[in-house]
Amino acid sequence: MRIVIAPDSFKGSASAVRVCEALAAGWREVRPDDELVELPMADGGEGTLDAFLLAVPGANRMPVRVTGPDGRVVQASWVLLPPTPELPGGTGVVELAETSGLPLMARLDAMNAHTLGFGQAIAAAIDHGVSRLLLGIGGSASTDGGGGVLVALGARLLDAEGLSVLLGGGSLPEVATIDVSRLRSLPEGGALVLSDVTNPLLGASGAADVFGEQKGADAAQRADLEAALASWSRVLSAAGVAADPAAPGAGAAGGTGFGLMAWGARLVSGASAIADAIGLDAALADADLVITGEGRFDAQTDGGKAPAIVAEHARAAHAPIALVAGSLAAEPHGFVSAFALTDLAGSAGAALADAPRWLRAAGEALAVREGHGPE
Template sequence: MRVIFAPDSFKGSATAAQVAGALAEGWASVRPGDEVRLMPMADGGEGTLDAFEVAVAGARRMPVTVTGPDDRPVETSWLLLPATNAAPGGIGVIELASTSGITLLDPLRPLEAHTLGFGQAIAAALDHGVSRLLLALGGSSSTDGGAGALTALGARLLDASGHAVPLGGGGLRQLSSVDLTGLRAVPQGGALVLSDVTNPLLGALGAASVFGAQKGADAAQLAVLEAGLARLAALLPADVSASGAGAAGGTGFGLLAWGAEMAPGSAAVGEALGLPGAVATADVVVTGEGRFDAQSAAGKVPAYVAGLTRRAGGAAMLVAGGIEAPSDGFAEARALIDLAGGLDAALAEPLRWLREAGASLAATRPPERSGRTARE
């Protein structure tokens, strides 16, 4: 059989490449004769640069030092993709997780964390002369509506006295006016925001209400963040109800106001990898993520991969650290916490239990036989 391993990362435990490799090792221990292919995925969050670097020949890491979400310098990079007819200056891929991400903070700073570094990396790509931008959202540490990124790109966010408001979502409560006259232009080929979050900016399903607690905000701080985002929304030219405006603490909204457009992150990465074509000839496709929950069905990697696989007539299989939503769309599903006997054990040795999951899934397939399979 032809088997593809196309998981997202298990955030905080293993990269997408490590997950794919461990699952494949487990599968091969049971079915060594199968043809396997590793195609680690991402959805616009952590690991997106890695996925594009693997997928696109000639991609180059461009080192840059930016201001991290807690004001400390962060040594990171953006990715330069080769020039095309549509993008003669090349394409810049910038990942929020590596510039302003939550993994860069300890402790969390729900009111003070910001996206300035993300904007600085975007500016570095513009300075290089790229013709198009791919902006990967996900793994955000802040709820600043993209205010920090816009500041780095030349916007001025001012209080009633005409002074710059403090960085971070908490600073937006002082916001009185926005001056966009110095804001840099979107490159000629446009800017595409890669995210599989569909939340609006404000309200019960908005950036603060849904994701603020994950970034350390208590009830009182959530109210402050929501009020700050509302002040920002009243001053920027973008639709607060747009799908994805609430992505990355509202950074999606700020980028829409800049002139960027939204795109499904999983699909964009999958197209770059050539995943649709590969899946078309596969018998089994194994995908997964750290936690499979209600949000997973909204277009994250497992849902995207499963959809491709079903349309191609193959069998989609799921592996996740924990499975908290129905997995009816998959032929088989395995949760590492079940295999390991608990969360702590699964987190302690994720690669071991990923190998066990791969072996367990392989054991569900018919015994190996000589000759070509029916789908070939």
């Protein structure tokens, strides 16, 4: 049999690469002679760089030092994809989670965290001469509307007296104008923003109200950040560089989607773009089974998260698909098999404590059920 393994990361317990490895190891315990194709997926968040590095021949990791979301130096990287006739400078893939992500914070600071480091990594890719940018924006620590990114790319955020304003969402109300005279241009092939989030910038489903709490903002701070983002939107509109705050995805990564749209980037489904870039359809062409998964399978999965996109492509290729999840919070439909690590381990705590062990167990169970046991 030919088995394609294409999961997302199990956030907090295993990267997509590690999930692939563990599932494959379990399958081989039962069916050692089967062909296993490991294609770790991502949706623009954590693991995006790893997905490209593993799937794209000639992809190279490019080290870069940036300012992290709390001001400390971060040793990060971006990925250079090889050139093509259409993109002679290659494509630069930059992951916000690696440069400005929530785990990089020494302590949560919703009002002052920023995206400067993400912008610095983007600038490094532009300086290298890439022809196109792919920008993954999941996992942000901040709610700064992309202000830090724009500053790193040459913009100046100025107060009423013409002085530079401090970074962070809490400082956005002080921004009276934005000077874009030195703002870097996009590469000739443009920039695609990879995200699975469709929230607008403002309102009850916006960046502050929906995502602020996980970044440490209490109710009062979320209200302040909502007002700050509204002010930021008005400033950009007055400067003639505004995106639509109501656009789907404008609220992604604390409004970083909005800031990047104002720069001229285009938001797309992260998982779909990554599936195309890593050649998922070609891998699925002769697959006897496809295995996908994520840490928590729930009602949001069908909204464009990686397992839903993999399932969509697998069904188009008429390949049966199985699901492995850390937990199942919604009924999975359209899968020939579905396993939850919490069921295999006996509890959520046990599953989280040793996810690779239970992923291997899931791989073995799938091989028995879908591979019809040892040959």
